[in-house]
Amino acid sequence: MNSTIVVVTVRVVVMAVAVWIDYRELFLLEMLHHDGRGDDISSTFCNTCGITVGSYHCKDCFMSKLSCQTCIVGTHAYSPAHRVEKWISECFQNVTLKDLGLRVQLGHKVGKSCLLPSRAFNDDFILIDTLGIHPMAVDFCGCDRAQSHTEQLLHVGWFPATTSDLRTAATFCVLQQFHVLSFKSKISAYEFYHSLVHMTDNTGLLKRRDRYKVFMRMAHEFWHVKMLKRAGRGHDPSGIIATQQGECAVLCPACPQPGKNLPDDWELAPKGKDPSLSRGWGYFINETEYKTHLTNQGMEAQEKSTCASHNAVNMAESKSSKGLAATGLGTIDCARHNMKLPNSVGDLQKGERYINMDFLFFSTLRHCSLKVLNWHKNLWARMATLPEDYRLDHAIKTVWFFMPKFHLPAHIAKCQMTFSFNWSHWVGHTDGEAPEQGWSNINPVASSTKEMGPGCRRDTLDDHSGDWNWKKVVNLGVSLLCKTKEAMLEKAAFHATFKELDAAITEELPHSLEGRDVSLHLEVLPSILIGLGLDLEEEQFMKGLGNHITDTQKGNLLCQRNGLNRKIESWQMMQVLYMPVVHGMLSTSISPSSNSGIENAEDLWLLLPSAIGNRPYHNRLQLYEWELRLAQAHNALEELRQCLRIRSSLLTYKKDWNALEPCTARYHASWEALNTLARECGKPDNIRPLIDPDILPRQGRRKLMWIWRMHGVDSSGDGTDEDGEHWAEEVELLHEEMCHVLQFFQWQATWWDMQGHRRVEEDTGCLEGIRAYAAKKAKIHRAFIDHFQILWSPFLSSSPDAVALSNIVLSGADHPADLPDLSAPCPPEI
Structure with a gap:
């Protein structure tokens, strides 16, 4: 079916291209049309005033007409970053609005003359915008109510490179565009900045001062402020300085969060040198505490693995780190939902050492109520070396240890039996491999971060971790829906299989045959x-013995x-x-295999x-x-x-x-x-041939062959009954996670409602912006609730009986109206 779709899609694309070829002459001529004066060729007067000669047009205005110098400057008082051309003799040539006399007036009278003379002006100002890099003539307001020059720039959406001697700024729009592109395409700041240079002048003839490093600094600061904004730090009357460790991280809505998506009595339920700006507020740990611990414990020899040749651990001390601030990155992740946890990311200095990973592990445990741990042995002995507030009182918790499924076969049999997800209850089909799966997203950022200072690098990786988590949050509706459909189908199939196994009855053959025995040999019956x-x-x-046997x-x-x-x-x-x-x-x-007289x-x-x-x-x-x-x-x-x-x-x-x-x-x-x-x-004709034993599907999705369903066969050692039980657990876990997500979004919407009214001492305009942003965030999370409830409604409103569902699955019948449609395709991820 999938192959058919691909073939049809390719055929449609090929046909569309074939049709377009007949129109390419039209496309070419219309593009050339824009290089001339177009419909204005018959008139030499300005299309705005109609009095003077029109020689200028804007490349970025919609349906721009030829205008005179006075009109083109006047109409661009609010679009100072647009690109203007002048018709000279026989073609258009680039000209700047600054050269034409445009001055940008900042302050409370933007675009108009200020009531009082400007106290400062700058004719050597550069603005970086999505359309390129533009020289500007900037005048700052000088009246009694004037704000600082930095505030005046920010007020119009320009992000200044410094807070004194202002000469460069970037628009919020271009910084936001770079922000998104860095997430989606992993483009570096160098590549993005120089693409703007080429948009400004693609000939290389226009020489201007390079502002790449300045742009990098503005992007770094812009991302940091955006993180604080999204975490609601602008709504706290105590200000940014009151931000707590891990408070700016995007939390996993599906994981248990006390006070957010768990009932109040949940614990009574039955058991189941470049400075960093964030300072541990997001995913990276507090660097000061981290480095202090590494220094205090750094002389201890790395413990070797005793059960497997684990090169990442055993070869850690042999890694060359000369001249490097970090040799890699360590992360602690949510094993179920593949999200980065607060204060769970840190630099590695000599590969994967326990001393690094232990600190990261206990650092993130301070922010959650996890009772199931996916970690290594001897953990408690090494925990004693950590600072007091990083230690876990494991005596009052139920702690389980697991090994990720893909890594488990490389370990000895004892570890495979002791730390396997397959032999444990209430883990569903968790594989524990989430830390490995996120590297494909973050590895491309290495080309950008390898030349950054340590602080900028940490903040950049923090930002990408937040983007990763937010994408996971947005796609929880689709991902949990698809997982639930799969789990219910697998649960039903295993239920039907084991029902057949329990009901299997083998006919007993008689132990003696009727009639008398006929013996024709005294000793051999x-x-x-x-x-x-x-x-x-x-x-x-x-x-x-093969073709090469010995004598x-x-x-x-x-x-x-x-x-x-x-x-x-x-x-x-x-x-x-x-x-x-x-x-x-x-x-x-003569036997068929005999080629001579001797057999x-x-x-x-x-x-x-x-x-x-x-x-x-x-x-x-x-x-x-x-x-x-x-x-x-x-x-x-x-x-x-x-x-x-x-x-x-x-x-x-x-x-x-x-x-x-x-x-x-x-x-x-x-x-x-x-x-x-x-x-x-x-x-009776009940003999069946052997099914090829080499065709085995991946773990957890095996269908029992008939040889395992025979009467008296113990298949428990094969893990197949655990597979069925785990699918049943997976259905329950996914249902619970759906409820967690909806409750978490409700908590978060309510939390944002409260943030809108926390600050009361700001000016009216600022207060309106604070409350508008809080209202916007609350609406987004309530929209998530409505959207996810529609996606999940069949699975939240009913709990279909496994036997009935298995009969539907096995018979291929249509689903009744009161059962979820498990055959419907999942919507695409965002």
Whole structure:
């Protein structure tokens, strides 16, 4: 289905391009039309005043017409960053509004003459805008009510590079544009700034002072202020200085947050050198406390891993860090929702050392109520080296330790059993690999941050972490919806499978056969004859030795063949007593694998009753073979199941894995014989072929083959019953997380309502802005509630019975109106 969609999409695109080719001449000519005077070619007068000659037009105004110098300057009093051209002789040439006489008047009379003369003016001012880099003539207001020059610039949406000797500013718009592009495309400040340079002059003939470093500083400060704004710090009467550690982080709405999305009595519920501007207010930890701890404990040797060759840990001390402020980054993440936690990010100096990661781990634990930990062993011993306020009173908490699922197979068996998510309750299908998944988003930022100062680098990474978390918050509606649909389908499928397993009943074969026994040999009964024949058949499944065998191996193989050949000859002497027909068949038969007159013992035909068919010999031999073959098939399947159980330890148990092929061959031989005997003996036709054991889906999504659903088979060691239980847990966890998200958004909307009225001592205009922003944020979170409730309504308003849902899934029937439509596609992420 997906391939069909892709093919159709490509075909539509190709057809659209083919049609467009017929119009490209039109497109080209219309673009060239804009390089001339267009419809104004027939008139030389200004389109605004109609009096003087019109020679100027603006490249950025909508449907700009030719105007005179006075009119073009007058109409751009509020658009001083627009790009203007002058028609000279036969073409347009760039000219600045400053050269035409535009002066930008700041203060409470923006764009008009001030009541009093300006106290300061600047004819060498540069404004960085989305349209390029523009020289400006700026006049500052000089009346009695005039604000500072910095405030006057900020008041019109220009961000000054300094607070004294003001010569450069950037518009809020260009800083916001760079902010978004740095998140989405990971563009560096250098690339962005020089793209503006090219937009201003793409010939390289216009030489102007480089303001790249100035732009970097403004962007850094702008991002920091935006972070404080979004965290509501502008609404606190105590001001920015009262910001607490981690208070500016975007919190995970789905994780338990006491006082935000948990009831008040939740604890009673049953158990289940470049300075940084943020100073630990977001995701990076407080650098002073962090570096102090590293200095105090830095001489201790790194503990080596005792269960696996963990290069990131064992080779940490060998990393070269000469001349580097940091060799990498360490993070602590929410394992369920892949969000960065407050005060969870820090620089690494010599790779992944426990001393670094322990500090980050306990730093973020101070901001949450987690009781389930995904961390390493010996944690409590190392915790004693941390500052007192970083330590966790683990004696009063229930603490579990887990190893991420992808990393777990690299550890010894003891760790795999002790720290596996698969053997624990109330973890659902959490894999614990969230810290690894976020690197693809942050790694591209390295090209921008590697040359930054330490503080700017930390604040930039802080900003990207906030953007990462916000994207996760916005897409919680879609992500939890898709996860819930998958979990409910898997839960229903596993429920149906195990219902079938519990209800499976195997017919009991009689332990004795009716009628008297017919013995034609004093020592070998008919049942013993068939049993010996099956033993010989199993010996024939000897393993080959390949093309490069030694003389010793050849000798051992020859001895085995000679011994087996003698056993077969002795057995055939007894076989002819009960099955005389085989005498003639053996004398004329040639095995298919024989290429000469000499046959290998493993290729000889034994001609058991199932191989002969409807021949004149006593039919009781067929019944004996049926009963023994059935037992043989069960034994082969049990051996096959054992081989499959050790599949994950292929390299360690290579010898046992090699037994898979012979036991599979034995089972196929038994099945072929049983299939033949079923027709001859009138047995029920319930024999099924073996499903390819090599086709195994990924963890947690395995469907039990019939060999695991047979009566008496213990599949608990395979983890399949845990998979089913974990899917049931996943459904419950996702339902709870949906409720957490809605409650968290309600708390956050209410919190923003309160922020709007906290400050009362500001001027009227500022108070209106403070309250407007708070109202805007509250509306956004209430809009999230409405949108998510619509997406999740089928899963929040009903709890469909697993049996009914499984019947729908397995039968392919349409969903009833009161059940969620699990087949509907999820909406795209934002």
